Amino acid sequence: MTIGKKKAYEIDMCSDPLLPKLLLFALPLIASGILQLLFNAADMIIIGQYAETKELAEQGIAAIGATSSMINFFVNIAIGVSVGSNVTVARYFGGHRPKDVHDAVHTSVLLSLILGFGIGVIAICFSRPLLILMKTPEEALEQATLYVRIYFAGLPVMMLYNFGSAILRAVGDTKRPLHYLTAAGVLNVALNYCFVRYLHMNVEGVALATVISQVLSAVLVLRCLMKSEGSYKLNLRELKLHARIVKKILQVGLPAGVQGMIFSTSNMLIQSSVNFFGSTAVAGNSACMNLEGFVYTSMNSFYQTVISFTSQNLGAGKYKRINKILLSCLLLVTITGLVMGNGFVYFGRTLLGFYAKDGNFAMIDYGMNRMKVIMTVYCLCGIMDVLCGAIRGLGYGIMPMIVSLIGACGFRILWIFTVFQTHHSLKVLYISYPVSWAITAMVHVVCFVIVRRKLPKENRE
DSSP, X not given: OOOOSOOTTOOOTTSSOHHHHHHHHHHHHHXXXXXXXXXXXXXXXXXXXHSSSHHHHHHXXXXXXXXXXXXXXXXXXXXXXXXXXXXXXXXHHHTXXXXXXXXXXXXXXXXXXXXXXXXXXXXXXXXXXXXXXXXXXXXXHHHHHHHHHHHHHTHHHHHHHHHHHHHHHHTTOOHHHHHHHXXXXXXXXXXHHIIIIISOOOHHHHHHHHHHHHHHHHHHHHHHHHHOOSTTXXXXXXXXXXXXXXXXXXXHHHHHHHHHHHHHHHHHHHHHHHHTTOHHHHHHHHHHHHHHHHHHHHHHHHHHHHHHHHHHHHHTTOTTHHHHHHHHHHHHHHHHHHHHHHHHHHTHHHHHHTTSTXXXXXXXXXXXXXXXXHGGGTHHHHHHHHHHHHHHHTTOOHHHHHHHIIIIIIHHHHHHHTHHXXXXXXXXXXXXXXXXXXXXXXXXXXXXXHHHTTSOSSOOO
């Protein structure tokens, strides 16, 4: 079993030129993320425009928005573990260790199914009590509960796609996952329109469309791995949890997943605070969050890029390239965050108008209040994530988790119970985001310098 020659869809991460390869890797990720968010936006826009009444439209948008933090709470643990799979496969692939790549691929796929089924069952059981605990507006509670239960029923196939695409990213392939997501997206939008416009469904229609489209993307990525050549070819009969591989995946992935869960906990507290201001505020906040996702997913592509490139170069013993990878990704993520974030603010009222039925100006005003505070400096979030990704790419899981939890989550929770209690406004609530990003990023810089000094100064021959 050999690694084999580089295919047209793979990227050689361990040789120059660096910047073009970073962009070649990241741009399909950006396109994939934006496409995925267009599906989510389609959920809200179609309900907003084609629900039978303005009240049903507002309740539907509020229901989907009110569930986002809770969905992330359950999903992030599994997605975090997929980061561990990405790091493990990339390091073995960069180090030309085909047997280890093979074992890591088969362990990752089986692990994705186990996590998907296990977390899905737990999430379905606890969804309604959590929504009540989060003070979800009563008029949106039933629809929110229905939406998340259908959504979580599709969690196994969602995890299969995420782990499968993480494997492909590890070997430098970001193009084929984009193709599969495009096919799934077209199906998702078509089903959304049919279910809501012609079958007169509401949130249950968009939830079913999401699950069905995720089945398609999972089947396509699974088929891709099964037809691949070389060390990362998948054979379903060889699925097995290799203990040494599971340990390596969890060393990086479990802290990332726990971090994501606790981040979601702080966001759930913030969502609960927003819920206090009523359905119109929740709908405006939800629409803005949906738009923020387009900027975040674009910046997050450089987080995934720095992880894959750092992991492969570490495995190949190309230590001198690690600093260059980080600095290049920091430059790219800063430009992306500044340009996109401020561009969205400039066109904010027009963009938010897509979510509002019959010119719901109060909802648009609430959305703009959040947008002006967060989107103008959203690049700070990208900088924080890229620094965290560089440390994870070096194989450290616990350190970036602790820094992120204290610097971001802990700070936000403290802010809610102190500053927000004395200055009870949405603007004060939203300010907690950029302040926490800046603090956490500065600590990550110190941590990266510490762990980088432990590596050899010269490349391994």
